[in-house]
Amino acid sequence: MLFTSYGFIGFAAILFLLYYLVPKKCQWPLLLAASYLFYFFAGPEYLLYIMTTTVSVWLTGRAIQARGEKTAAYVKECGKTLTREEKKAWKEKGKRRQRRLLVLCLLLNLGILAVVKYAAFAIANANALLGAVGLERRLDVPDFVLPLGISFYTFQALGYLIDVYRGTVPAEKNLFRLGLFVSFFPQLIQGPISRFGDLGKSLYEEHPFHARTVALGLERILWGYFKKLVIADRILTAVNAIIREPEIHSGAWVLVGMLFYALELYADFTGGIDITIGIGQALGITVKENFIRPYFSKSIKEYWRRWHISMGTWFTDYIFYPISVSKPMLKLSKWSRAHLGETVGKRIPVYLSSFAVWAATGIWHGASWNFIVWGLGNWVVIMVSQELGPLYGFLRGRFPKAEGRLWFRAFQVIRTVLLMSCLRMFDCYRNVPLTFRMFGTMFTEFNWSILWDGSLLGLGLTAVDYGVLVLGLALLFAVSMVQRRGSVRERIAAYPYPVRAILWYGLFLIVLLAGAYGNGYDASQFIYNQF
Amino acid sequence: MKKRKLWKILGTAAAVVLSLALLQELLMPKYIYDITEGAMIREYYGEEKDHDVVFIGDCEVYENFSPEVLWQEYGINSYIRGSAQQLIWQSYYLLEDTLRYETPDVVVFNVLALQYDRPQSEAYNRMTLEGMRWSGSKAKSILASMTEGESFLEYVFPLLRYHSRWSELTVKDVQGMFRREQVTHNGYYMRVDVRPAENVPEGRILADYSFGDNAWTYMDKIADLCREKGIRLLLVKAPSLYPYWYPQWEEQVEEYARRRELPYLNFLELTEETGLDFSSDTYDAGLHLNLSGAEKITRYLGEYLREDMGLADRRGEEGLTEQWQEKTAAYERDRDAQYEKYGMTPQTP
Numbered sequence: 001m002l003f004t005s006y007g008f009i010g011f012a013a014i015l016f017l018l019y020y021l022v023p024k025k026c027q028w029p030l031l032l033a034a035s036y037l038f039y040f041f042a043g044p045e046y047l048l049y050i051m052t053t054t055v056s057v058w059l060t061g062r063a064i065q066a067r068g069e070k071t072a073a074y075v076k077e078c079g080k081t082l083t084r085e086e087k088k089a090w091k092e093k094g095k096r097r098q099r100r101l102l103v104l105c106l107l108l109n110l111g112i113l114a115v116v117k118y119a120a121f122a123i124a125n126a127n128a129l130l131g132a133v134g135l136e137r138r139l140d141v142p143d144f145v146l147p148l149g150i151s152f153y154t155f156q157a158l159g160y161l162i163d164v165y166r167g168t169v170p171a172e173k174n175l176f177r178l179g180l181f182v183s184f185f186p187q188l189i190q191g192p193i194s195r196f197g198d199l200g201k202s203l204y205e206e207h208p209f210h211a212r213t214v215a216l217g218l219e220r221i222l223w224g225y226f227k228k229l230v231i232a233d234r235i236l237t238a239v240n241a242i243i244r245e246p247e248i249h250s251g252a253w254v255l256v257g258m259l260f261y262a263l264e265l266y267a268d269f270t271g272g273i274d275i276t277i278g279i280g281q282a283l284g285i286t287v288k289e290n291f292i293r294p295y296f297s298k299s300i301k302e303y304w305r306r307w308h309i310s311m312g313t314w315f316t317d318y319i320f321y322p323i324s325v326s327k328p329m330l331k332l333s334k335w336s337r338a339h340l341g342e343t344v345g346k347r348i349p350v351y352l353s354s355f356a357v358w359a360a361t362g363i364w365h366g367a368s369w370n371f372i373v374w375g376l377g378n379w380v381v382i383m384v385s386q387e388l389g390p391l392y393g394f395l396r397g398r399f400p401k402a403e404g405r406l407w408f409r410a411f412q413v414i415r416t417v418l419l420m421s422c423l424r425m426f427d428c429y430r431n432v433p434l435t436f437r438m439f440g441t442m443f444t445e446f447n448w449s450i451l452w453d454g455s456l457l458g459l460g461l462t463a464v465d466y467g468v469l470v471l472g473l474a475l476l477f478a479v480s481m482v483q484r485r486g487s488v489r490e491r492i493a494a495y496p497y498p499v500r501a502i503l504w505y506g507l508f509l510i511v512l513l514a515g516a517y518g519n520g521y522d523a524s525q526f527i528y529n530q531f
Numbered sequence: 532m533k534k535r536k537l538w539k540i541l542g543t544a545a546a547v548v549l550s551l552a553l554l555q556e557l558l559m560p561k562y563i564y565d566i567t568e569g570a571m572i573r574e575y576y577g578e579e580k581d582h583d584v585v586f587i588g589d590c591e592v593y594e595n596f597s598p599e600v601l602w603q604e605y606g607i608n609s610y611i612r613g614s615a616q617q618l619i620w621q622s623y624y625l626l627e628d629t630l631r632y633e634t635p636d637v638v639v640f641n642v643l644a645l646q647y648d649r650p651q652s653e654a655y656n657r658m659t660l661e662g663m664r665w666s667g668s669k670a671k672s673i674l675a676s677m678t679e680g681e682s683f684l685e686y687v688f689p690l691l692r693y694h695s696r697w698s699e700l701t702v703k704d705v706q707g708m709f710r711r712e713q714v715t716h717n718g719y720y721m722r723v724d725v726r727p728a729e730n731v732p733e734g735r736i737l738a739d740y741s742f743g744d745n746a747w748t749y750m751d752k753i754a755d756l757c758r759e760k761g762i763r764l765l766l767v768k769a770p771s772l773y774p775y776w777y778p779q780w781e782e783q784v785e786e787y788a789r790r791r792e793l794p795y796l797n798f799l800e801l802t803e804e805t806g807l808d809f810s811s812d813t814y815d816a817g818l819h820l821n822l823s824g825a826e827k828i829t830r831y832l833g834e835y836l837r838e839d840m841g842l843a844d845r846r847g848e849e850g851l852t853e854q855w856q857e858k859t860a861a862y863e864r865d866r867d868a869q870y871e872k873y874g875m876t877p878q879t880p
Contacts, residue, residue, distance in 0.1 A: 006684045006691075464698040501543055509554075513694050519653060519680045 001041045002226060003189065003275050004517055011038065012279060019283055024206035031180055031203070031283070032065060038185035039148065042464040046147035048118070050183055053109050058171075058178045059158040060105035060116070061164040064098045065171035071095075102165045106158060113154050116144040149188040151364055155314055157182045160196040162318055162470060169196045174247035177204055184285075186276040190269065192310035199287065207284025212493070218280030221491050222507055223479075224274030229515030231472045232268035235260050236516075238459035246438055251445030254425075254438045256456070260422040261428055263473065274461040293480050298412035300381050302378055311364075315357045323353040371434065374426035381419060468514050553708075555690040558697060561707035562658070567714040568593075568615040572625070572662030574713055575612055575815050579854060580633035583842050584609035586718065587616040587626055587753075588641030591769035594819035595798075596639075597829045598717035602855050605833035608843030611718025614662075616655035619644040619749040624672035626753060628663060630760060637840055639765045639832075642795075644731045645750060648743025650678045660686060665688055689849065716862045720824055723869040728809035728817030734775025742783055754791050763794075763840060768827060770798035770807055772817030790850065798828050805831045822866060 001008045002150055015034045022030055039047060056358020073093030075087050082090070120141050128380045160181065163169040172178040181200055187193075240259035242249040249257065273290045294307035304312050323329055329349045337345030355376075370380035402408045422439065429435040450456065457463065482488050562569030571593060584607055586592040593613030601607040612625050622644055629635075650656065656676045663669040673686045685692040697703075714720070757764040766788055768776060774800055788795035798805065805828045808815055812824025820828065836842045846852055870876070 006682055462698075495541065505547065512690070513554075513697050515694070518685060518694065519682065519690050 001038060003272060004225070004233075006035040007041075016282060019207075020209045024208065027207060027283075028180055028204045031184065032176055035180060035185040035188070039183060039188065042148040043145070049112060049147040049150060050153060051179075052112065053154055053157050054179045054182045055175065056105055056108055057161050057182070058175045060101050061161055061171035062173070063101050063177070064161075064165050065096055067098050067101070068167065098165055102161060104224065105161055109154050109158055110146065113150055115142075116146055116150065118363070118367045119144065149190070152193055153182050153188060155311075155364075156192050158189075159193065159318060164195055166186050169200070172196070172200070180204075186279040187287065190272045190276070191308070192273060192276070192288060192312050194288060194310065199285070202280075202284075202286045205284070210284070213284060214282050216489050216493070217278045217280070219492075219504060220278030220281060221275050222278075222504065222511065224271045224276075224278055225511050226472070226507060227267040227271030227274065227476065227517065228519050229271075229511055231476065232264050232271060232462070233516035234465055234469055234472075234514075235264045235267070237465075238456075238461050239264050239428070241459040246429060246434060250438060250440070250441035251447040252450050253447070254442050256451070257428065258421045258425055261424060262417065263297075265424065265427075267476070280435055295417055295484060296413055296480065296484075297416050298409065299416060300378070300385060300419060304378070304382075311361070315361055318359045319360055323356050324349060329353065340373050351383060355383065358382075369432050370426040370429070371431050373435075374423055374439045377423045377426065381423070472510075472514070551690065551816070552853070555688070555693075556581075556708045557700070557704055558693040559661075559689055560693065560696070561703055561710075563710060563712060563714055564703050564707060566658065567720065569658035570662065570714045572612065572614050572659055573664040573711070574662075574715060575610065575629070575718070576664055577711075578610060578717075581608060581851070582610045582633060583607050583845070584637045584639060585626075585629055585633075585635045585835065586611040586641070587617070587622040588613055589644055589772050590594075590615055590640075590720075590819060591643050592639070592640045592767075593715065593718055593720045594722070595769040595771070595825050595828060596832065597721075597825045599719065599720050600826050600829040601833050601836070602846070603859065604830065605837050605842070606846035607836055607842050608845055608851055608855075610715065612806045613718055613720075614645075614655075614659040616651060617644060617659050618651065618656075618676060619746050619753075620645050621656075621659050621672050623749045623752050623756070624668040625659075625663070626729060626756060627668040628666055629664065630756070631668070634760055635762060636842060637765055637836065639767055640753060642766050642768050643771075643776070645660075645742040645784070646745045646774070646780070648745045648780060650676050653678050653681055656681070657686075657692075661689065663778060665870060666872070678760045682697045695731070702787075713861070716858060716865065719825070721825075721862070721865055721869065722814040722819070723866060723875060724814045724873045725811055725821060725823075725875075726814055726816050727811065728772055728813050729773045731817050732775070734777055737777070740777055740779035740783075742780070746759045747787075750787065754793065765836075766793055766795040767832075767841070768797040768799060769820075770802060770805070770824075771819060772799075772809065772813075794839070796832070798831075801828075801831060822869075 011034075015030070019027055019030060039050060059426055068145070071090060075082065075090050077254045079087070099196065120143065121153065123139045123141050127141070130137055130139075143305065160169065160172075160178070165169045166502070172181070177200075180203055181194075181196055184194075184199070227386040239257060239260045242253050270291050277289070288310065290309050292309070294303050297303035297306055310387065329352070332352070333349040336348040340348070358375040358379035359372065360375070361378070365371040365374070396403055425435050425439060426432065429438055456466070461469075464510040479488055482491070495503070560566070560569065566589070584601065586596060586609065590613065593611045596609075596611060598609040598611060601609045612629060616623055617625070622640060626638060636827070656673075656678070660669065660673055660676060663672065670683075674685055677683065682691075754764055756762075766784065768781075768784070776797075781797065784795060784797075787793075798807075801807075802809075807827055808821075812820055812827060814821040837844070
């Protein structure tokens with residue numbers, strides 16, 4: 001059930017009514033039932049996957065906490081009879097058992113993810129390798145269908161488990177409450193990857209009907225549909241036309257496709273997240289923001305702090321830091337500082353940890369070399385920009401006035417957007433060599449006349465479509481500018497009722513009339529749905 | 532305070548509903564101007580519903596039979612519930628819909644619709660379904676007719692289907708928002724011009740000449756519904772030369788008619804008796820008949836209805852006669868206007 005389907009809108013509307021009609025204590029069980037119903041519509045056979053994750057994570061979380069409590073109780077009980085070393089040994093023993101439980105559960109759930117999402121990719125590569133070394137034997141490539149949102153709910157559930165292991169959140173006693181945290185339907189499709197500490201409390205609280213909160217939620221949903229239906233799904237036609245025929249669309253077309261895809265992805269993903277957050281808000285539930293105007297970032301590092309925030313922080317908290325402070329890494333750090341000098345030595349652990357994060361980020365997005373190269377591309381760009389830090393410092397010193405100037409900030413923003421757009425070309429084309437080849441054609445084929453000779457009208461978009469896109473993007477840009485000074489919805493909420501009503505009804509009509517939906521349009525899934 | 536809030540909500544809701552309703556009317560295709568076939572089904576609801584004969588079927592009924600002739604020459608009050616590419620289940624549900632208002636003596640069904648076993652085209656679906664009044668029959672007809680990608684909700688709220696038409700709006704869309712004038716004469720779509728049938732192509736060879744199970748199911752449902760309501764069902768095959776009517780299809784229909792004891796007239800085999808001349812009686816080279824051709828075969832049908840099915844002459848009924856006076860005037864106006872348009876001389880029967 002896509003967010004943009006009539007079925008989903010009906011489903012959400014019915015749920016909304018029931019949610020505020022049932023006794024408050026039944027609200028979260030109702031949400032759980034709705035989430036499982038939503039998942040059932042995606043494919044009843046997938047329920048088994050999400051249930052396995054939920055039950056295994058719940059049991060492990062409970063066991064980890066029980067082990068911790070048992071150790072603490074023993075140490076407390078025998079506190080006077082044990083020496084300091086004995087206490088430490090008991091605690092370490094307890095921690096080791098907890099770690100074992102954690103690792104087992106991680107292996108089970110990451111194993112499921114690996115099998116359904118990456119087995120085919122791994123076997124295809126193994127077969128290629130067998131061919132390359134001259135062996136005729138080939139392994140059968142399995143054909144698993146990816147359960148809806150498996151990467152999102154697996155990471156969300158494992159994040160909870162690691163937090164329980166670290167003692168930052170208590171293990172949830174009620175299986176069904178944890179079940180709701182893992183399966184909360186608005187974020188099943190494309191995240192965000194919420195933390196139990198952020199979302200959990202809000203999910204289980206009783207939520208009385210607050211007209212203002214509900215209105216703000218509905219407005220956010222509408223804004224999400226605007227981005228998705230008016231901009232993303234309209235521009236999608238042109239993007240597909242360009243990337244599906246690389247032999248025809250090379251040179252300047254690649255640049256057009258690259259920029260169009262950047263706009264599509266932004267409108268698609270942030271639109272989906274707006275709908276998710278809006279549904280949450282309409283139900284009284286706070287879902288954390290996942291974007292803070294990322295296309296206004298002045299560097300790649302800043303960009304990744306503002307784009308898909310929940311994924312970035314997940315990888316930082318659960319991969320980067322654990323690797324950075326792991327015993328082998330500390331040993332390596334010590335060794336490299338001693339043998340390679342302070343300057344090089346201190347960089348090696350950081351580079352390796354971030355390499356692991358970006359490789360994981362790449363492969364999390366999809367089982368293909370394109371995504372792995374994309375992830376590592378990000379790593380390279382971030383490392384290079386870090387290494388060029390002194391040079392930037394020098395230039396800043398030489399041109400101190402440029403720093404605060406609008407043109408310089410615009411240059412930084414455009415540079416970041418272009419860099420990110422270049423990297424995202426790996427999302428678009430079939431394979432890595434083709435992506436490099438197409439990138440190269442931008443500098444070898446000078447067919448810039450396509451920008452003004454009417455060729456753009458051959459991409460499946462009419463002049464009216466381009467008009468809608470330009471106006472839609474202008475509105476998006478204007479709203480983003482205003483957002484820098486605070487919530488636009490809060491601002492509008494301060495206007496008199498007729499003004500508010502006209503503004504929101506106007507936006508509703510824009511979505512209704514200019515949205516690319518219904519029969520005659522290709523129903524497009526949210527891009528992040530596939531991750 | 533609460534009262535004020537309530538009025539605010541009600542006022543907003545009313546304004547929204549009204550504006551959306553107007554928007555829907557504006558954006559819906561104005562069939563009366565361009566594709567008149569889409570305006571036919573709706574016309575029936577404005578009729579006095581006391582018909583002796585109701586035709587159901589595709590263009591082979593609404594272009595080939597003239598209720599005017601049946602009335603003028605035989606005193607039979609008839610109506611054609613025809614629409615372009617009307618699929619057999621749509622015919623069935625249109626019959627169900629018709630029977631909510633009246634129970635005619637005879638239902639005439641054109642058997643060409645048996646050729647389609649599955650939904651075909653959204654455009655044609657909409658021309659048949661959008662004009663129907665809402666009822667269980669309409670809902671079932673929509674569900675049975677939807678092609679891939681179509682949504683029931685888009686039939687309930689056509690605005691969702693036609694939302695992107697705003698960029699193609701013309702003055703006619705504004706003018707036609709509330710216009711409901713007639714485009715047919717009791718369901719008959721009149722054309723007087725002539726385009727002789729020459730070099731009619733043979734039908735292409737089919738892998739399987741059997742009509743589909745779904746089509747037969749609805750054929751049975753039509754027959755059963757008529758029997759249940761005490762209506763006599765007359766099967767016809769209009770004399771259109773194309774789409775090609777295969778001998779294998781004819782055999783199946785004859786066998787069915789025999790088995791269900793239904794009368795069946797294949798006008799393709801009655802050209803001599805009807806006097807049909809494809810050099811002058813068709814306006815599109817044999818696909819459909821023009822006025823001259825339609826009147827010829829309607830006369831044959833009128834005789835059949837009177838002689839073989841015993842339908843009475845109702846020309847003496849006062850109210851009916853008055854209604855038909857108006858209809859006849861409109862029929863003659865349309866005919867004369869078309870003769871003038873095509874530079875033709877009116878013909879006498």
